Amino acid sequence: MYFYNTLTRKVEYFSPQKVVRIYTCGPTVYNHAHIGNFRTYVFEDLLHRYLETRNHQVLRVMNLTDVDDKTIQGALRAGISLSDYTAPYKKSFFNDMKALRLRSATHYPAATDPENIAAMIAIIDHLLSRGHAYQAEDHSIYFRISSFKSYGSLARVNFEAQRSSARIRSDEYTKEEIADFALWKAWNQADGAVYWESPWGKGRPGWHLECSAMAMRLLGDQIDIHCGGIDNIFPHHEAEIAQCECVSGKKFVRLWMHAAHLMVEGTKMAKSAGNFYTVGDLLEQGWSGREIRYALLSVHYRTPLNFTMEGLEAARQSLHRLDEWIRRLHDITRDHSSSPGCLETLGPISLNDFFSALDHDLNISAALAVLFEVIRHSHRLLNEDALSIAEVVALLAWWRKVNSILALEPDLLDEEIPEEIKKLALLREKARASKNWNQSDLLRQAIEKQGWSVQDTKSEQKIIRKIAPSSRSNDHEVNIEKFNRTHS
Numbered sequence: 001m002y003f004y005n006t007l008t009r010k011v012e013y014f015s016p017q018k019v020v021r022i023y024t025c026g027p028t029v030y031n032h033a034h035i036g037n038f039r040t041y042v043f044e045d046l047l048h049r050y051l052e053t054r055n056h057q058v059l060r061v062m063n064l065t066d067v068d069d070k071t072i073q074g075a076l077r078a079g080i081s082l083s084d085y086t087a088p089y090k091k092s093f094f095n096d097m098k099a100l101r102l103r104s105a106t107h108y109p110a111a112t113d114p115e116n117i118a119a120m121i122a123i124i125d126h127l128l129s130r131g132h133a134y135q136a137e138d139h140s141i142y143f144r145i146s147s148f149k150s151y152g153s154l155a156r157v158n159f160e161a162q163r164s165s166a167r168i169r170s171d172e173y174t175k176e177e178i179a180d181f182a183l184w185k186a187w188n189q190a191d192g193a194v195y196w197e198s199p200w201g202k203g204r205p206g207w208h209l210e211c212s213a214m215a216m217r218l219l220g221d222q223i224d225i226h227c228g229g230i231d232n233i234f235p236h237h238e239a240e241i242a243q244c245e246c247v248s249g250k251k252f253v254r255l256w257m258h259a260a261h262l263m264v265e266g267t268k269m270a271k272s273a274g275n276f277y278t279v280g281d282l283l284e285q286g287w288s289g290r291e292i293r294y295a296l297l298s299v300h301y302r303t304p305l306n307f308t309m310e311g312l313e314a315a316r317q318s319l320h321r322l323d324e325w326i327r328r329l330h331d332i333t334r335d336h337s338s339s340p341g342c343l344e345t346l347g348p349i350s351l352n353d354f355f356s357a358l359d360h361d362l363n364i365s366a367a368l369a370v371l372f373e374v375i376r377h378s379h380r381l382l383n384e385d386a387l388s389i390a391e392v393v394a395l396l397a398w399w400r401k402v403n404s405i406l407a408l409e410p411d412l413l414d415e416e417i418p419e420e421i422k423k424l425a426l427l428r429e430k431a432r433a434s435k436n437w438n439q440s441d442l443l444r445q446a447i448e449k450q451g452w453s454v455q456d457t458k459s460e461q462k463i464i465r466k467i468a469p470s471s472r473s474n475d476h477e478v479n480i481e482k483f484n485r486t487h488s
């Protein structure tokens with residue numbers, strides 16, 4: 001497999017071990033995550049699922065930043081404790097993940113977990129003892145970037161050149177150099193009740209340190225892949241490298257992968273710019289999590305993605321085509337039990353091309369092109385009656401493997417049939433038994449208005465979810481009592 005490595009700025013061959021250790025920077029839980037954040041998480045989900053399909057075990061950590069300036073300010077403004085303030089945002093993050101079908105990381109450590117705070121304090125202690133850190137006049141502890149020669153190599157910033165001109169000693173700065181970053185921020189009144197005791201006085205950890213500590217505690221000194229959005233490259237990931245490598249003396253990360261931003265009219269989607277949508281906003285507008293997932297997934301992770309409603313509409317159309325295809329394949333195989341035939345190609349298309357496209361730096365656009373080409377071509381073959389049942393079964397098996405990466409199976413295929421629909425269907429069965437065709441038709445319409453359809457086979461009537469219901473509102477809902485009153 002080949003991936004673009006931010007450190008070398010090249011697409012490189014990557015040979016993973018059986019277990020791949022991945023660290024993914026998670027949300028700062030001071031508010032609901034926006035779909036820009038989720039663009040990065042969807043990319044990480046694709047990476048995770050792809051590696052699993054290639055038979056690797058993924059050990060992935062995603063942190064929750066639940067202490068920083070923004071979370072503290074939010075808690076103070078709301079007049080509640082930090083943990084009470086961040087709890088609903090953590091919950092909302094996990095709900096959104098579920099809506100977007102994101103594969104769970106192995107661990108979701110929170111920065112404020114006691115074992116993580118202890119790990120952060122141990123790192124600072126180590127860095128101080130080796131001269132990589134110092135305590136400033138305000139009692140905060142800073143990382144001394146001049147002590148780490150390769151500082152700046154990830155972002156390609158030459159700090160050596162800047163150093164002579166950027167030496168600042170003012171009342172405002174008690175740091176030795178302006179680029180030195182805080183490992184431990186000494187408590188001040190603005191922090192209210194938020195602080196931890198440490199050998200250097202009460203205070204709280206710096207954000208960069210949080211990630212280093214959680215990565216090393218849960219994944220070890222050396223990890224395979226570290227991901228985030230491109231805004232994380234500097235200073236966050238640069239600082240993580242400095243902290244970890246000064247502690248362990250080993251290369252921290254083999255491969256750095258960063259997602260380009262989700263943009264809105266040329267600017268990054270961000271809370272501070274006020275140009276953001278949350279997953280909840282879009283769900284309320286009637287988009288499904290699956291449609292949002294498709295829109296975020298379908299553009300290569302290193303290409304900036306412009307967010308538009310037209311983009312979501314296009315996602316809906318593509319999924320509609322996918323759903324029709326899956327439905328057609330299921331309908332064909334439903335009444336037949338056949339083992340899958342051997343199907344490596346479909347006309348000119350090699351089915352393996354979907355997976356090999358992803359071997360090249362997760363080329364999702366090429367992979368999706370293969371999928372839609374397979375859809376188009378198989379419709380044609382089915383229209384010509386040129387696919388056997390065994391081949392259709394094989395096609396469905398291929399789709400299931402593809403879906404283990406895409407996670408785009410229609411919501412509704414295996415959905416539980418609601419009681420109300422079952423009752424309407426039972427009434428219809430009785431109407432048909434007594435040859436009351438008029439009643440039976442009305443009942444069929446009632447069922448269809450609720451997004452379901454009935455198919456009459458020789459032995460029974462089948463109830464299936466109609467793909468892409470025409471409306472998401474409840475306007476068409478038919479109440480069973482009302483139906484009985486009107487039609488009995």
Ligand code: AMP
Nearest residue numbers: 027028036037039040228229261262269
């Ligand atoms: P934050 O909660 O700000 O720490 O961000 C969480 C993750 O979302 C980080 O990996 C960021 O790089 C990423 N991120 C933030 N904004 C965007 C955006 N507009 N597009 C893509 N990723 C983003």
Ligand code: ZN
Nearest residue numbers: 025026211236
């Ligand atoms: Zn991080």
